[in-house]
Amino acid sequence: MTKFDEATRAIRVDEATYDVCLDPGYSIGGPLNGGYLMAVLLRAVVDASPHEHPVTTGVQFLRVPLPGPAQVRLEQLKAGRTVAMTSATLVQDDRPVIEARVTTATLGDTAPDWTDGPSVAMPPIERCVRLPDPGPESKMTLNAQVEMAFDPPTVGWLAGNPTGRPEARAYFRMAEPQDPDPYVLALAVDALPPVVFSAGALGWAPTVDLTWHLRALPAPGWLTVLGGGRMIGDGWFDEEVEVWDSAGRLVAQSRQLARVGRG
Incomplete structure (x- = not known):
């Protein structure tokens, strides 16, 4: 079992409840990364599903969870021959912190x-x-859990030279050798710096809503993660991400709505 597998492990309590322990090794300036939290939720959902893969996930981030014990509580909405649909809630200190709807299938x-x-x-x-x-x-x-190699213009903001466009692009893989799987993809779709940084707006940019789709099972090797946005305004921005595997196949897509941070 890799460090990431252990950090996202969900232990079954009963058919609707899983115990998890949120790992402090996946924080972004303090708050835990949203892709990591999605991977934790998805471990529980898939374990309880008759199908093997989370093909579409819609998440709303209600509060900022802290590292430590938490629970995933499930409600099965549909269990069909080709797809199952589940409502999943990440709960900490008896308060919901993330709500998700997940559709599973077998690709x-x-x-x-x-x-x-x-x-x-x-x-x-x-x-x-x-x-x-x-x-x-x-x-x-x-940063210690992943390796990323960035397209140079999209990190020009680090030196005070943003491109003026919402964009971020990088090659991605786990720092510990591990072939990518759907849980790694859940992390990858939210691993780029917020695309609004490249437009010149720095600061914590909390995600409010994120939806992502698993399009294919990834081949071993580096992933290519391409992010962009369509509009920044009134304190909000959108971010769209596509993930390609080493065989040149589209394996994941996501869209999120987030708040523009303050530097």
Whole structure:
């Protein structure tokens, strides 16, 4: 079992309840990463489902959970031959902190009937850049769990040179050797710096609502994560992410609505 598998483990209490322990190693400046929290929820949902894969997940972030014990409480909405639908709530100190609706199914390993290509061409990984290691006071513990190599223009904001567009792009993999799976994809769709940073708006950008789709089971190797936005206004921004695997297959898509942070 990898460190990520252990950090997202859900232990069955009964058919509708799972115990979890939220790991402090997945924080972004203090709050736990939303993709990590989704992966925790999905472990419980899939374990209780007759199907193997979380094909669509819609999440609303109600409060900021703290590292430590929590529970996932499930309500089965439908259990059909091809799909099951579940309502899942992450609860801590008897308060709901995340609400989700998850549809599970069992995906095959067939080639798509039709597919588009990536929205943006990435440079070779050797021309991409790693971000500097954060200081311990930053509480950016997620950085130790993943490896990311960024398309250089999209991290120009670090040097005071934002592109002026909401965008972020990187190659992604877990720091501990691990083939990507649906739970790693849940982390990947929310692992980029907020795309609004590249538009010049820095600061904590809390996600309010996020939906993501598992489109195919990923091949081993690096993932390519491409993020962009369509509008920033009135204190809100959107972020759309597509994830491609090492075989050039689209494996995940997401869209989220978040608040513009204050630096």
